[in-house]
Amino acid sequence: MKFSVTVTLKKDVLDPQGKVVSQTLKNMGVENLNQVRQGKFFEIDLDENDTSKGHDKVKEMCEKLLANQIIEDFKINKAE
Amino acid sequence: MKFSVTVTLKKDVLDPQGKVVSQTLKNMGVENLNQVRQGKFFEIDLDENDTSKGHDKVKEMCEKLLANQIIEDFKINKAE
Numbered sequence: 001m002k003f004s005v006t007v008t009l010k011k012d013v014l015d016p017q018g019k020v021v022s023q024t025l026k027n028m029g030v031e032n033l034n035q036v037r038q039g040k041f042f043e044i045d046l047d048e049n050d051t052s053k054g055h056d057k058v059k060e061m062c063e064k065l066l067a068n069q070i071i072e073d074f075k076i077n078k079a080e
Numbered sequence: 081m082k083f084s085v086t087v088t089l090k091k092d093v094l095d096p097q098g099k100v101v102s103q104t105l106k107n108m109g110v111e112n113l114n115q116v117r118q119g120k121f122f123e124i125d126l127d128e129n130d131t132s133k134g135h136d137k138v139k140e141m142c143e144k145l146l147a148n149q150i151i152e153d154f155k156i157n158k159a160e
Contacts, residue, residue, distance in 0.1 A: 021122070028145065
């Protein structure tokens with residue numbers, strides 16, 4: 001069973017990496033760009049048939065390793 | 081209008097970063113873990129009301145800057 005996880009910086013946390021991407025896109029001629037924010041993406045393949053159990057496991061991984069909850073939020077989705 | 085973009089390594093491309101995350105999780109006691117692959121995530125906020133035009137713009141950004149299409153795939157979703 002595969003899950004996809006996105007880890008993003010909380011709204012009020014500065015995102016210098018996203019700022020650089022945004023500025024680069026503008027320099028390349030992209031117009032009407034308000035903001036770019038960058039985050040991390042994980043695809044986690046678990047040997048687990050129970051969706052709810054799998055979700056809980058992935059949540060634990062996020063809390064313990066993948067996300068720094070002081071400055072980051074995470075979102076878990078079941079991947080097809 | 082906000083779009084979210086995930087950039088992932090193509091299937092046959094080695095992902096050392098994902099391997100390290102996977103190994104670390106195993107060392108922390110996580111069981112039944114088959115694989116972890118890591119990618120990038122972007123949230124792009126555009127000043128654009130037409131979904132299809134917005135999508136095309138984001139696609140261009142991916143092709144020109146955000147993804148290296150030789151080794152990476154990208155996926156664009158409209159964010160709420």
